Amino acid sequence: MQLDHDNLRALAAVVREGSFERAAAALHVTPSAVSQRIKTLESRMGRLLVLRTIPAQPTDDGRVLVRLAEQAALLEHEALERLGMGEDRPAPSLRIAVNHDSLETWFIEAATRYAEQTRTTLDLISEDQDHTAALLRNGSVLAAVTTLGDPVQGCRVHALGRMRYVATCAPAFHARHFARGVTPDALASAPVLVFNRKDALQAQFARQVMGDTPWQPPTWWVPSSHAFVSATLAGLGWTMNPLPMVREALEDGRLMPLRARAWHDVPLYWQHWRTGAHTMELLTSAVLRAARALVRPARAPVSSPGAGGSGSSSA
Amino acid sequence: MQLDHDNLRALAAVVREGSFERAAAALHVTPSAVSQRIKTLESRMGRLLVLRTIPAQPTDDGRVLVRLAEQAALLEHEALERLGMGEDRPAPSLRIAVNHDSLETWFIEAATRYAEQTRTTLDLISEDQDHTAALLRNGSVLAAVTTLGDPVQGCRVHALGRMRYVATCAPAFHARHFARGVTPDALASAPVLVFNRKDALQAQFARQVMGDTPWQPPTWWVPSSHAFVSATLAGLGWTMNPLPMVREALEDGRLMPLRARAWHDVPLYWQHWRTGAHTMELLTSAVLRAARALVRPARAPVSSPGAGGSGSSSA
Structure with missing residues (x-):
């Protein structure tokens, strides 16, 4: 099973920002794109990952994926820095x-x-x-x-x-x-x-x-x-x-x-x-x-x- | 309709302390006495007043009564102080x-x-x-x-x-x-x-x-x-x-x-x-x-x- 990292990033952004709207702004996409990515991830995993509360809260399963997304982002950042290509992306x-x-x-x-x-x-x-x-x-x-x-x-x-x-x-x-x-x-x-x-x-x-x-x-x-x-x-x-x-x-x-x-x-x-x-x-x-x-x-x-x-x- | 102030105080204590156990300790009664007082108040009002979460949370109706309890406690304290009888009670x-x-x-x-x-x-x-x-x-x-x-x-x-x-x-x-x-x-x-x-x-x-x-x-x-x-x-x-x-x-x-x-x-x-x-x-x-x-x-x-x-x- 492979995970789509765009979808993982959308999940992490929703949890970090607390809402689909703010996550969308942070990722420069529309709120419906964020919603779509999370639905795709949830149907793929067969589990609910985020509660649509205010602020949005990850489920226990969702937290595992949020942590994965954050660890992956960190490793990706380090690899790009090492290649001298990280400068134009937010750290x-x-x-x-x-x-x-x-x-x-x-x-x-x-x-x-x-x-x-x-x-x-x-x-x-x-x-x-x-x-x-x-x-x-x-x-x-x-x-x-x-x-x-x-x-x-x-x-x-x-x-x-x-x-x-x-x-x-x-x-x-x-x-x-x-x-x-x-x-x-x-x-x-x-x-x-x-x-x-x-x-x-x-x-x-x-x-x-x-x-x-x-x-x-x-x-x-x-x-x-x-x-x-x-x-x-x-x-x-x-x-x-x-x-x-x-x-x-x-x-x-x-x-x-x-x-x-x-x-x-x-x-x-x-x-x-x-x-x-x-x-x-x-x-x-x-x-x-x-x-x-x-x-x-x-x-x-x-x-x-x-x-x-x-x-x-x-x- | 009259409200029993012992019951109101129990409600306020649960909300303030966050649990029935701690409210009981604060009021020097047993947790089951606190639970009984709140059940009595809820059946009297015909409404749920406090959610049994950790920490315990008042419902919107519960908050109205908590505020009432606090205002009453304040007025009572002031009256007793004026009568020179407040010294031995916690303010x-x-x-x-x-x-x-x-x-x-x-x-x-x-x-x-x-x-x-x-x-x-x-x-x-x-x-x-x-x-x-x-x-x-x-x-x-x-x-x-x-x-x-x-x-x-x-x-x-x-x-x-x-x-x-x-x-x-x-x-x-x-x-x-x-x-x-x-x-x-x-x-x-x-x-x-x-x-x-x-x-x-x-x-x-x-x-x-x-x-x-x-x-x-x-x-x-x-x-x-x-x-x-x-x-x-x-x-x-x-x-x-x-x-x-x-x-x-x-x-x-x-x-x-x-x-x-x-x-x-x-x-x-x-x-x-x-x-x-x-x-x-x-x-x-x-x-x-x-x-x-x-x-x-x-x-x-x-x-x-x-x-x-x-x-x-x-x-």
Whole structure:
């Protein structure tokens, strides 16, 4: 069985752009041509590949073909570049999932290094760190920064290091709520900042103090990493902040830790589909390098900062 | 017909928490009690109110009752506070939609002012500015920062001012791509940063130069306001940045405008449901005050910065 790559490209464009009309504009064809290509592919496969919702969503079968289309586009781009014939064609964009806090801190440095070596670009999806692996598994993305250390079937995994989260608040907030220590009573009434419903870091910290006592403090929901730090500085609540975003404020005293050693380390991994594409190797090496900003695993000696990031395995 | 408020609270908790289990934990009852309350409410109304999806989603009818539950909770909280009896009960959280760039720039100041005057907190939802009105209209939120100036039925609207977006890039990027001016050819090949598929600001700017010529430059998709600025500073592409986030970088030369007067002003409005709650008035006045950081409408004299923000109307 052979697949028509024009049809695959049409499917990938519909999923990427979210509608048949926008996919048509991107491919410089009419919407009915896009529709025809997808119908042909679906009847060929004998399966529904894309749900005609707003935005259009791939089925599980459709995602497998979208990933195939993206991998093929990448390999095709690389082959044409090698032949010196890629210049007049748009370079593909690699769809990558990155957890919010990595995107806000070290990931742009990786993107910058990567950009120096390729004409391809990145199509970044920002997700909660425990949920980026789902996007990788269902084929929505080609690679992800994730908390999942076990390789997703078909992927290679590299340890990146740990993102340290420190329980912090403004000094005036500390004086008002924690002057007598971080007690269960104090935690029960002190307002807390939470990113969104998927963010369990504050509840995990509270459990160390409260045990199984239900914890329902006044809660500010602030779904933006940067606004999150501003809200901590303004004294709206205490929260678990990524160390790279609050290091300066901790050093100059605008923020303080709730108590000594009030941190939690989250190990991060880079997982990517084995595409055979050189571009993915370039990206991986840029990511491993920029991730040196993270905390190394405890067993890695400080004098050898690269050691923790180079461990890798695949499935 | 009378509505049982325990049942309404159970519905609101399921929608807020996303599942029957989490709603049960929040209400200190069993999941089967939550399920029973919602079934009772649904049979009473003769309509399906919540879809048992992951996360649980309200139907259109369900949303009307969720909003009712939230408004009632707010009024109840205020009455008990006035009677000096609210202290031992958790204060409600007002669900508010805020566009990404407002959240990253001026909105936390409004939240801080608000927090000084109330025990209630905010449950912020971050959305694209043209899409916050949809959340308001379907009753998902009690108020929103939105680009929609026409009052949503049942809401009051206040003009906030304009968020100025400036087409910016790093000086080295300008030298490489725009040394001969912002021409159609230059724009066709210069990489651009786009927030997500809903972000049309760059395409609007390009249309001024390119007219109806299709525009498909190399695109970096970076769905985070702060990473967006970092990526511009790193020279990954040009983009429309919110002026408050790049003012300093423009002043000290780390960024430059693509050309003279390369900006686009987006008018913002504060719309809120008329709840009769004093708390909403407190929030509205905090929002109007913090929004003075925005660009005033052209007709407002500079010497009277409050004039543009006080216009309001209702539907």
